[in-house]
Amino acid sequence: MPPQPGWRNRQTRGPQKPQSFGACGFESRSGHRRSCTPQDYQTAARSVRLPHAASTRPTRRVGACGAPGSSDRRVRRATLLAVGASDLVLAFPGQGSLTVGVGAPWRGHDSFRVIDEVASASGVAVGELLTTGSEDELVSTDNAQISTYALSLCILDAAGVGGRASWAIGHSLGEYTALVAAGLLGQGDGARLVAARGRAMRVAADASPGGLVAAIGGDEGLAEKACEAITGLFVANLNGPGQIVFGGAQGALTSFADRAKELGFRRAIPLKVGGAFHTELMAGAVESFGPVLESTRFTEGHAQVVANVDGAVHSDPSDWPGLLERQLTSPVRFDACVRALPSGSTVLECGPGKVLQGLIRRIREDVVVHSVGEPADLERVELLP
Numbered sequence: 001m002p003p004q005p006g007w008r009n010r011q012t013r014g015p016q017k018p019q020s021f022g023a024c025g026f027e028s029r030s031g032h033r034r035s036c037t038p039q040d041y042q043t044a045a046r047s048v049r050l051p052h053a054a055s056t057r058p059t060r061r062v063g064a065c066g067a068p069g070s071s072d073r074r075v076r077r078a079t080l081l082a083v084g085a086s087d088l089v090l091a092f093p094g095q096g097s098l099t100v101g102v103g104a105p106w107r108g109h110d111s112f113r114v115i116d117e118v119a120s121a122s123g124v125a126v127g128e129l130l131t132t133g134s135e136d137e138l139v140s141t142d143n144a145q146i147s148t149y150a151l152s153l154c155i156l157d158a159a160g161v162g163g164r165a166s167w168a169i170g171h172s173l174g175e176y177t178a179l180v181a182a183g184l185l186g187q188g189d190g191a192r193l194v195a196a197r198g199r200a201m202r203v204a205a206d207a208s209p210g211g212l213v214a215a216i217g218g219d220e221g222l223a224e225k226a227c228e229a230i231t232g233l234f235v236a237n238l239n240g241p242g243q244i245v246f247g248g249a250q251g252a253l254t255s256f257a258d259r260a261k262e263l264g265f266r267r268a269i270p271l272k273v274g275g276a277f278h279t280e281l282m283a284g285a286v287e288s289f290g291p292v293l294e295s296t297r298f299t300e301g302h303a304q305v306v307a308n309v310d311g312a313v314h315s316d317p318s319d320w321p322g323l324l325e326r327q328l329t330s331p332v333r334f335d336a337c338v339r340a341l342p343s344g345s346t347v348l349e350c351g352p353g354k355v356l357q358g359l360i361r362r363i364r365e366d367v368v369v370h371s372v373g374e375p376a377d378l379e380r381v382e383l384l385p
Contacts, residue, residue: 086342086344086345086346086368087166087167087341087342087344087345087346088161088164088165088166088167088345088346088348089165089166089167089168089169089341089345089346089347089348089367090156090161090162090165090167090168090169090178090181090182090303090347090348090350091168091169091170091171091174091178091347091348091349091350091356091360091369092152092168092169092170092171092174092175092177092178092181092349092350092351092356093148093152093170093171093173093174093349093351093352093353093355093356094148094170094171094172094173094174095141095144095145095147095148095172095173096353096355097148097351097352097353097354097355098130098138098139098144098147098148098151098352098353099138099352099353100133100134100135100138101130101131101132102130102151102352103115103127103129103130103131103147103151103154104130104131105374105375105376106130106151106154106155106158106374106375107131109154109158109375110158111154111155111157111158112127112154114150114153114154114157114187115127115130115150115151115153115154117187117188117191118146118149118150118153118187118191119150121187121188121191121192122146122191122192122194122195123195124143124146124147124195126146126147126150129143129147130147130150130151133147140202141198141201141202141205141274141275142195142198142199142201142202143198144198145173145194145195145197145198145201146191146194146195146198148173148174148177148351148352149173149176149177149190149191149194150191151351151352152174152177152350152351152352153177153180153181153187155350155351155372155373156177156181156350158372158375158378159348159350159372159378159381160381161348161381162181163302165181165182165303165348166303166304167303167304167305167306167341167342167345168181168182168303168304168305168306169305169306169334169337169338169341170305170308171308171332171334171355171356171359172237172277172278172308172327172332173194173197174351174356175305175307175308175324175327176190176193176194176197176324177190177350177351178305179298179301179305179320181303181350182301182302182303182304182305183299183300183301183302183303184298184299184300184301184305184317184320185296185298185299185320186297186299189296189297192292192296193292193293193296193324196289196292197285197289197328200284200285200288200289200328201275201277201282201285201328202274202275203284203285203288204275204281204282204283204284204285204288205274205275205276205277205281205282207284208275208276208281208282208283208284209249209250209275210247210248210249210250210253210275210276210279210281211247211248211250211253211270211271211274211275211276212236212245212246212247212253212271212276212277213245213246213247213253213256213257213268213269213270213271214243214244214245214246214268214269214271215243215244215245215246215256215260215265215267215268215269216242216243216265216266216267216268216269217242217264217265217266217267218242218244218263218264218265218266219241219242219244220235220238220244222263222264222265223235223238223244223246225263225264226246226256226263226264226265227246229259229263230248230252230255230256230259231252232248232249232251232252233246233247233248233252233253233255233256234246234247234248234276234278234279234280234331235247235331236276236277236278236279236331236332237278237331237332237334238331238332238333238334238335238336239332239334239335239359240334240335240338240359240360240362240363241335241362241363242266242362243359243362245271247276247277247278247279247281248276248279248281249276249281253270256268257270278327278328278329278330278331278332279329280329282328282329283329285328285329286325286328286329289325289328290325293321293324293325294321296321298317298318298320298321299317300315300317301315301317306336306337306340306341307319307323307327307337308323308327308330308332308333308334308337309323309326309327309330309331309333310323310333310336311333311335311336311337311339311340312340313340334359334363335363338359338360338363338364338367339363339364341364341367343366343367344366344367345367345368346367346368346369346370347360347367347368347369347370348370348371348372348381349369349370349371349372349373350372351373352373353373354371354373356369356371357369357370357371
């Protein structure tokens, strides 16, 4: 089915189901697809000049951000004790957070066994990719997805707070990690799904070439008007105030970049991605991956998971195959996922890159966000509930 105008991506097959940026593939100098790096996200983030409330950004005196000072540890301890009584939310990034050797610091940690378990379930040498893999190997979209999934679960295991969380969210691929953390999906089943998803998206990108462009300074209303004005342009990610990612064929993206200011955006940043992920150009992935989802068993969990496609909690396990299928061709509404969280929550990002920490702080002023990506970060969660 060819892409149609309008920002709300239509279903590519099957009946309508209750209706997600992370799955993007940058191209390396050698021509292989690679994921967005943390630097790519940070480049876009620096273009958004938004004030931060004092409650979302600790002062230099608070050691949770690594600031110096003899009383830092006492202040951090008091801070963590204070937030310990709030709802604990686990957050998991998409594939754009990996760097070469990112898993090496975890090699000697007991929780590295989780990476080995994911490798066994998926048939992918994830441990090697995360510790000794080259850039071209690590950032290929199929390798990047399963590697990010494995490392995020390794970090969650090391943090030891999975069973205490009452909420979980994820960005694109991270939604699968969130489902495992919340108990709705088994770790092995999740590994097999993520590996199949990565392969399906890579094939679909080859069959329907396209890309992504980050738009700075606009909002959802302007995004809808832009998609109405430019045929074949779709919203791929709603990442929060002033950050929207569009996807589509190259002609539509070029047209948008040329008209960005006219359409109300401050800046358009073309992304060197390998496909128009989370748009109708991923219809091929739906065809091949949908049956895999339908054959996977989802169960009732111990924590609530907010879906990327609609920003709503779905407690019925039977909802999730359809939601995850739609996520392939629908925008990632990460802003809506964050806004669905309880006021005063403590969010713990488990995964490399700290990308979500920055996005969440821009979306919500009333939550506290911590990120664990390396073993040295574990002290930040020692006192969490």
